[in-house]
Amino acid sequence: MSQPPLLEIRDLVIEASAGKRTAPGSGKALIDGINLTLKRGEVLGLIGESGAGKSTLGLGAMGFTRDGCRFAGGSVTFDGTELTSARPAVRRGLRSTRIAYVAQSAAASFNPAYKLIRQYAEFPVLAQGRSRREVEADAVTTYRQMKLPNPEEIGFRYPHQVSGGQLQRAMTAMAMACRPDLIIFDEPTTALDVTTQIEVLGAIRDAVRDFGTAALYITHDLAVVSQMADRIMVLRHGKLVEEAATETMLADPQEEYTRSLWAVRAFEAPAKPVPAEDVQPLVSLRKVTASYGRIGPDVLRAVSFDLHAGRTLAVVGESGSGKTTAARCAMGLLPRSGGDVLLDGVSLPPDYRKRSKAQLQQVQIIYQMADTALNPKQKIGDIIARPLKFYTGLRGRKLTARVRELMTAIDLDPDVYYHRRPGELSGGQKQRIGIARALAAEPRVVICDEVTSALDQLVAEGILRLLARLQQELGISYLFITHDIATVRAIADDVVVMQHGQVVEAGPKAQVLDNPQQDYTKSLLASVPEMDAGWLDRVLTERVAAR
Amino acid sequence: MIRQLRNVPLTAMFGILVIVSYAVIAIFAPLIAPYPETAIVGMEYLPWSEEFLLGTDSLGRDMLSRLIYGARNTLGIALATTVIAFVIGCSVALLAVTLQGWVDQLISRMVDVMMSIPTLITSLLLLMIFGTSVLNLILIIALLFSTIVFRIARAVAMGVVVMDYVEAARIRGEGLLWIMFREILPNAATPLVAEFGLRFTFVFLTISALSFLGLGVQPPLADWGAMVRENASLITFGDLTPLLPAGAIALLTLAVNFIVDWMLHMSSGLKD
Numbered sequence: 001m002s003q004p005p006l007l008e009i010r011d012l013v014i015e016a017s018a019g020k021r022t023a024p025g026s027g028k029a030l031i032d033g034i035n036l037t038l039k040r041g042e043v044l045g046l047i048g049e050s051g052a053g054k055s056t057l058g059l060g061a062m063g064f065t066r067d068g069c070r071f072a073g074g075s076v077t078f079d080g081t082e083l084t085s086a087r088p089a090v091r092r093g094l095r096s097t098r099i100a101y102v103a104q105s106a107a108a109s110f111n112p113a114y115k116l117i118r119q120y121a122e123f124p125v126l127a128q129g130r131s132r133r134e135v136e137a138d139a140v141t142t143y144r145q146m147k148l149p150n151p152e153e154i155g156f157r158y159p160h161q162v163s164g165g166q167l168q169r170a171m172t173a174m175a176m177a178c179r180p181d182l183i184i185f186d187e188p189t190t191a192l193d194v195t196t197q198i199e200v201l202g203a204i205r206d207a208v209r210d211f212g213t214a215a216l217y218i219t220h221d222l223a224v225v226s227q228m229a230d231r232i233m234v235l236r237h238g239k240l241v242e243e244a245a246t247e248t249m250l251a252d253p254q255e256e257y258t259r260s261l262w263a264v265r266a267f268e269a270p271a272k273p274v275p276a277e278d279v280q281p282l283v284s285l286r287k288v289t290a291s292y293g294r295i296g297p298d299v300l301r302a303v304s305f306d307l308h309a310g311r312t313l314a315v316v317g318e319s320g321s322g323k324t325t326a327a328r329c330a331m332g333l334l335p336r337s338g339g340d341v342l343l344d345g346v347s348l349p350p351d352y353r354k355r356s357k358a359q360l361q362q363v364q365i366i367y368q369m370a371d372t373a374l375n376p377k378q379k380i381g382d383i384i385a386r387p388l389k390f391y392t393g394l395r396g397r398k399l400t401a402r403v404r405e406l407m408t409a410i411d412l413d414p415d416v417y418y419h420r421r422p423g424e425l426s427g428g429q430k431q432r433i434g435i436a437r438a439l440a441a442e443p444r445v446v447i448c449d450e451v452t453s454a455l456d457q458l459v460a461e462g463i464l465r466l467l468a469r470l471q472q473e474l475g476i477s478y479l480f481i482t483h484d485i486a487t488v489r490a491i492a493d494d495v496v497v498m499q500h501g502q503v504v505e506a507g508p509k510a511q512v513l514d515n516p517q518q519d520y521t522k523s524l525l526a527s528v529p530e531m532d533a534g535w536l537d538r539v540l541t542e543r544v545a546a547r
Numbered sequence: 548m549i550r551q552l553r554n555v556p557l558t559a560m561f562g563i564l565v566i567v568s569y570a571v572i573a574i575f576a577p578l579i580a581p582y583p584e585t586a587i588v589g590m591e592y593l594p595w596s597e598e599f600l601l602g603t604d605s606l607g608r609d610m611l612s613r614l615i616y617g618a619r620n621t622l623g624i625a626l627a628t629t630v631i632a633f634v635i636g637c638s639v640a641l642l643a644v645t646l647q648g649w650v651d652q653l654i655s656r657m658v659d660v661m662m663s664i665p666t667l668i669t670s671l672l673l674l675m676i677f678g679t680s681v682l683n684l685i686l687i688i689a690l691l692f693s694t695i696v697f698r699i700a701r702a703v704a705m706g707v708v709v710m711d712y713v714e715a716a717r718i719r720g721e722g723l724l725w726i727m728f729r730e731i732l733p734n735a736a737t738p739l740v741a742e743f744g745l746r747f748t749f750v751f752l753t754i755s756a757l758s759f760l761g762l763g764v765q766p767p768l769a770d771w772g773a774m775v776r777e778n779a780s781l782i783t784f785g786d787l788t789p790l791l792p793a794g795a796i797a798l799l800t801l802a803v804n805f806i807v808d809w810m811l812h813m814s815s816g817l818k819d
Contacts, residue, residue, distance in 0.1 A: 352718050357720050372711045
C-alpha cells in the first residue's frame with residue numbers, strides 16, 4: 001500500500017489580478033494548470049527560465065501568493081489540509097512549523113540587527129513553545145550538520161560577520177529548526193561562487209537525507225538540479241513541459257524545449273589563429289598594482305596579461321579575486337598605484353579623466369546589469385546615438401541611419417524599438433542595447449563585465465553568439481570578465497585565472513582548461529557542476545581525500 | 548489624458564480644482580475684483596453688504612477686492628521664490644554629487660552652517676539689513692529654502708550617480724553639464740517635483756508669517772498674511788472677516804498637499 005502524498009497540487013492556477021474586484025480568470029495566468037505530487041522525503045527539482053513561474057509555484061505550495069497575485073483555481077493539499085481556501089491562521093501555523101522556505105539571497109533575508117541564533121530560535125520558541133536554551137543547543141547540532149565552521153560559536157555572530165556561503169547554510173539550518181516536513185529551496189546557490197556552491201549543495205543534500213525532509217528545489221541550473229533531485233519538472237510560461245525521474249530526464253528528454261535547454265552549452269566560438277610571438281598586444285597590463293583608498297590593502301598585486309587584436313581574453317576568478325578591479329584599472333575608473341597599462345604600446349594615464357577622447361573611444365565597456373547600465377529616461381535610439389554623435393560627430397539623417405544599422409546588427413527591429421525606453425525591454429534585449437552602445441563608439445577593445453551572468457541560459461547563449469559574430473565581422477577584441485567556466489569555454493581564445501588579486505595561471509584556452517597546472521585552477525574547474533547525477537558525490541569524496 | 552484624469556483620486560481632484568481656481572483669480576484679478584486694490588471706497592470696518600460683499604478693512608478698502616489681488620501677490624511671490632530656490636538648490640546639489648570629493652564636502656558643510664540657524668530668524672535679520680522690497684524678499688527666502696532643496700536633491704542624486712549609466716557617460720568623456728542635467732536630473736525628477744509642491748506651501752507660509760510680522764509684502768499692496776494682521780482687531784468683535792485670508796492660505800496648503808500625496812503615491816509605484 002502506498003502512503004498518501006505529502007503535498008498534492010491539482011490543476012493549480014495562479015494569476016496576476018488586475019484589481020481586487022475583477023472576476024477570477026480575468027488576470028494573466030502565471031501558473032496555468034499545474035499538477036504536482038510530492039511524497040515524504042522526496043526531492044523534486046523545478047527548472048525553467050526566469051518568468052517560467054518556478055518561484056510562484058514554490059510559494060504557492062506554501063499557500064502563499066505574492067502581492068498582486070491570487071489563486072484562481074485548483075487546489076494545494078498539504079498533508080490533508082487544503083491550503084488555497086484555508087483560513088490565514090491555519091496557513092500561518094503550517095508555514096511556521098511544517099513548511100519552510102529558503103530564499104535565494106540569504107544576505108537580504110536575514111535581519112541584520114539580530115544574531116543568527118536568535119533568528120534560528122524565533123519559530124521553535126514562538127510556534128512550538130520550546131525553551132530558548134533547548135533550541136539553542138539544538139541549533140549547534142544543526143549548524144554542525146550543515147558543516148558550518150565553529151558550530152558552537154557561529155550562531156552568536158551577526159549576519160554580516162559570516163561569508164555568503166555560510167549565511168546560506170545558516171538559513172538552511174534555520175529552515176530545519178522546526179524539523180519541517182517540506183522545505184522549499186528557491187535558487188539557494190545561484191548567488192554563490194562555484195567552489196562555495198559545492199559545500200552548500202553537499203550540506204543541503206545531507207541534511208535533507210538525514211532528516212527525511214521532502215523538498216522542492218527551484219533552480220535554473222540543470223547541473224545543480226541533477227545533483228539534488230529525485231525527479232525533475234520543466235516549467236515554461238507557467239505550464240508543465242515535461243516531468244520525469246532525474247536519470248531519465250538527463251538521458252532522454254522528450255520535448256523540444258527541454259532539449260534546447262540541455263544543448264545551451266554546446267556553443268563554441270570558432271577558434272582563431274594564434275598570433276605570432278613578436279606581434280604587439282593591443283592591450284597590455286604590466287605589473288599593475290591597485291588599492292581602494294590610499295591606505296587600503298592592495299587588491300591587485302603585480303597583475304600582467306596581454307590582449308591581442310581580434311581575440312577574446314577571459315579573466316576568470318571567484319568574487320574578490322580582483323578580476324573586475326583589473327578591468328576597472330584598464331578603464332581608468334580605479335587609478336592604478338603601480339605598473340602600466342598599454343594600449344597599442346602607448347601608456348594610458350591612470351585616471352580616465354586624464355585620457356584623451358580618442359583613447360576613451362577605443363576602450364568601451366558592457367556592464368553586467370543591463371538594468372542599471374541604460375538610462376531609463378532615454379529612448380533606445382538616443383542611447384545608441386549618443387556615442388556616435390559624441391565621438392564621430394554624425395548628425396541628422398546619417399546619424400539615424402547608422403543607429404538603425406546598429407540596431408539591426410544586434411537583431412532588434414529599429415521600427416519597433418527606436419522610440420521605446422529601456423523599461424519596456426526584456427533583460428536580454430537590454431543587454432543587446434548595451435552592446436550596441438559600446439559598438440557605436442567604434443572601439444577596438446570592449447570590456448565585457450559578467451555580461452551574461454544576470455541572464456537565463458538560453459538568452460545568455462544568444463548574447464554570446466551575437467558577440468562572437470560581431471567579433472568576426474568587426475575584428476574587435478574582448479576582455480571578458482566572468483566567473484562562469486562554461487562561458488569561458490564558449491567564447492574565449494585565451495584565459496587568465498585570478499585569485500586574491502594575482503594571476504594564478506594564464507595561457508590559451510585549451511591549455512588552461514584541459515591541462516591546468518596550478519592547484520587552484522584545478523579545484524576551480526572541478527567545482528563546475530556537471531550534468532551527471534554522481535558528480536557531487538565524486539567531488540566531495542575527492543575533497544575529503546585531499547584533506 | 549482624459550482617461551488618466553478619471554483615475555485621479557477625489558482628494559487630488561479637489562486639490563487640482565482649488566489650484567486652478569486660485570490661478571484664474573490671480574491672473575484675472577483686475578477683471579474679477581469689483582474695486583481697485585488700494586482705493587479707499589467706504590468707511591472703515593463696514594459689515595458685509597450688497598455693495599461691499601465682504602465688508603471693508605481698517606482703512607475702508609474693499610475686502611473682497613483685496614483678497615483677490617492678494618492671491619496675485621502672495622501666489623506670484625511664493626511661486627517665484629520656490630522656482631529660484633529649486634534652480635539654485637538642484638544645480639548646486641547636482642554639481643556636488645557629480646564632482647564629489649572636496650567640492651561636495653565644502654558645499655555640504657556651508658549648507659549645514661546655513662541650516663543651523665532658524666529660517667525665520669535669518670530671514671528677519673537679512674530683511675532688516677537689505678530692506679523689505681519684494682525683490683529682496685524673494686531672493687532671501689529663495690536662498691534660505693535652497694539649502695533644504697539642496698539636501699533633498701543631493702540625497703536623491705546620490706542614489707542615481709552610482710548607476711552604471713552615469714559611469715558609462717563619464718568614461719565616454721561627457722562634460723559636467725551633460726552628466727548633471729541629462730543623466731542624473733531626469734532620474735531624480737519625480738521626488739523633486741513632489742518636493743516642489745511641498746516647499747511651495749512652506750514658502751507661502753513663511754511669506755505670510757513675515758507679512759504678519761510686518762517684514763513681508765509692504766502696504767499698500769494686498770497680501771493675505773498682512774491682511775490678517777491689519778484686521779486682527781475685528782476678531783475681538785466676533786467678526787469672521789479677518790479669518791478669510793487665513794482661510795485662503797489654509798485651503799491652498801491643503802490643496803497642494805493633496806496633490807503632493809497623490810504624486811508621491813504615483814512615483815512609489817503603488818498604482819492599485
